[in-house]
Amino acid sequence: MHHTIYFNKKRIVLSDTKDAFVDKYIKMPKIRFVKTAHDKEISDIIKAIAEDDVEGAVFLHHSVLELLEAFKSKMDVIKAGGGLVHTDNNAVLLIYRKGKWDLPKGKLDAGETEAAAALREVSEEAGLTELQLEAPLTVTYHTYYEKEKLILKESHWFLMKADEQQNLAPQAEEDIEICEWVNLNALSSYLENTHPSIIDVLHLGSNALLHKETRY
Numbered sequence: 001m002h003h004t005i006y007f008n009k010k011r012i013v014l015s016d017t018k019d020a021f022v023d024k025y026i027k028m029p030k031i032r033f034v035k036t037a038h039d040k041e042i043s044d045i046i047k048a049i050a051e052d053d054v055e056g057a058v059f060l061h062h063s064v065l066e067l068l069e070a071f072k073s074k075m076d077v078i079k080a081g082g083g084l085v086h087t088d089n090n091a092v093l094l095i096y097r098k099g100k101w102d103l104p105k106g107k108l109d110a111g112e113t114e115a116a117a118a119l120r121e122v123s124e125e126a127g128l129t130e131l132q133l134e135a136p137l138t139v140t141y142h143t144y145y146e147k148e149k150l151i152l153k154e155s156h157w158f159l160m161k162a163d164e165q166q167n168l169a170p171q172a173e174e175d176i177e178i179c180e181w182v183n184l185n186a187l188s189s190y191l192e193n194t195h196p197s198i199i200d201v202l203h204l205g206s207n208a209l210l211h212k213e214t215r216y
């Protein structure tokens with residue numbers, strides 16, 4: 001089992017097994033490899049990444065969930081919900097926000113579930129009113145600074161379906177300039193200008209759609 005926490009383009013990989021996926025990162029230059037999960041080591045790695053001393057880290061531990069909770073304790077966690085919306089013709093909805101291609105997502109309101117937030121955010125940010133929630137897809141983690149505090153955004157992603165004949169309406173107040181349906185076969189050029197965590201979501205979603213598999 002693996003989880004990845006993104007620090008811009010850098011990453012911390014949390015894993016409970018040293019397989020090919022983990023081994024790939026261990027062999028990269030400037031990647032720190034840690035076999036334990038002490039608070040000081042976690043704090044030191046976060047500091048080193050923030051200060052540009054290392055390119056990333058791999059933590060190997062018997063419990064990925066325990067590792068994840070340890071990292072969460074070092075940052076302020078904000079939960080969000082987002083959607084990978086597709087059509088019958090294997091097109092997916094992308095939005096263009098702050099100079100990058102993205103997927104609609106946003107913070108949970110008080111008392112709101114991840115799925116409800118995802119549906120609401122897709123509706124608000126893209127103007128879609130008829131949406132079918134199909135399945136949970138994945139959870140991603142990325143960090144940013146807000147008022148000098150390190151924030152960990154925990155985004156819960158859901159696969160959704162919509163009719164592409166609906167009118168798209170970019171939410172300008174959220175800095176969204178474009179909403180666009182993109183065929184899965186044409187995604188590669190968009191992936192060159194997006195966030196690493198969004199690439200993960202698109203790869204997982206594309207695989208699920210192309211193989212007609214959704215996970216409940």
